[in-house]
Amino acid sequence: MAKLPETASETATDVARPEPDVARPEPDDADLLRDEHLLRLDQQICFSLNAASRAFGGVYRVLLKDLGLTYPQYLVMLVLWEHGDLPVKRIGERLRLDSGTLSPLLKRLEAAGLVSRERSPEDERSVTVRLTDAGLAMRDRAGQVPRRLLAATSLPVEDLAALRSLLDRLTGALDTAVLAAGADD
Amino acid sequence: MAKLPETASETATDVARPEPDVARPEPDDADLLRDEHLLRLDQQICFSLNAASRAFGGVYRVLLKDLGLTYPQYLVMLVLWEHGDLPVKRIGERLRLDSGTLSPLLKRLEAAGLVSRERSPEDERSVTVRLTDAGLAMRDRAGQVPRRLLAATSLPVEDLAALRSLLDRLTGALDTAVLAAGADD
DNA sequence: CGCAATTCAATTGCGCACAACTGAATGGTG
C-alpha cells in the first residue's frame, strides 16, 4: 500500500522552522533551574518513566507468555493469590483500576477458567471473584516469574528499594496535585 | 443493569483457599533476599512504576486539556518543536513507538490541523511529518506545561535527576534482558 | 414506609501499545 489515505493538508507554508537539531550542551550545573533546562528535564522524567514502564511490559510479556497472562491479568492473579476471593471493588482498590478496566479483564480470566464471578448474596451489587482450581494451581507455575524479573533488572536490591520509595512519593504528590487541580473547577 | 451476562463458571469447588489477608510483618532487613520478600519487592517495583506512570498521565491529562492533546501526542509535538520536520521513522526512534501507534496518532494530529504529512520525494516509502503554522503556534501555549508539571511532582530537582538516572539504567537492563530472551528462541 | 442519594459493576467510546501482517519502494546480488 503506502499511500496517504484521507486527511486534508493545506496549512503547510514556509514560515520559519525551528532550528533543525542543534548540538545541545550538557547542563552546566549552574543553571539547573533555568527554563530551558526545566523543560528538558521534566520531559525526560516522565518520558523515562514511561519508557521504563513499557520496558517492564516487554519483559513481563516474555515471562508470562507460558502462563497466557498479560501483566494486568497477572497483577489480578497476584492479588487473589495473596488475599483469596475478593469483590471487584477491593481488587480495584489494590491495583488502582476501575470497573471499566476490570470488568472485561475479569471476563477474560473467567473465560480462561482461572476465576469465577458471582454476585454476593449479602449485597447483590457486589461481585465476588473466586480463584478456580486452575487459578490456584497456576500459582506454582508463576513462582519463578518474580525472581527472573528481578534478575532482568540487574540492579542491586537497595537501588530498587530506593527507586520504589521515590516512585511512591512521586505518585502521591502527583495524585494530590490532580485532586487539587480538580478541586478548583 | 448489573447482571452477570455471559461466561460459564463451574470450576469453583471448595478446595483450600489461600489464607485470607494475613497481617504481613515488615521485612526484618535480615532476609532481604528470601524468596517471599523478593516476590513482594519485585511486584512493588514494577507496580510502583506503573502507578507513577499512570499518575503522570493523570496530571498531563489535566495540563494538556486546554491544548486538546493527549500525552503521547504532546510527546510527538515536543519532538517536532525540537527538531523540525521529521520522517515517521525518526519520531518513532525518539519515542520508542512503532508505526502501529504513530500512524493513527499522526492522523489525529493532522485532523487537528497541527501537522501535515507528505511522502518524501527521495524515498517514496518515507513520510515526512511537518508542523503546520497552527502546530508551530501551539509551542508558545505549551510553554507553561513543563513547569507546572515539575511543580506537581513536588520533588527536589536532584531527586528527579537521580530518579531519571535509575530509570534509564533500568530500561537499558530490561531491554537487553528481553533481547537476550528473544535470542534463544 | 417512601423517595432521593449513593454505591457497585457493567457498558460505551476513545486513544494508546504492540504483534502480526500487507504492500509498495528500494537496494543488493547474481
Add this chain to the structure above:
DNA sequence: CACCATTCAGTTGTGCGCAATTGAATTGCG
C-alpha cells in the same frame, strides 16, 4: 537486467486505561 531481501508506513486485531453513562441494589432521611 531480474530477483530477492529489506525497509518503511499503514492496517488489523487484541488488550489496557480512563471518562462518562447506565441500571440495579442499598442506604439514609424525613
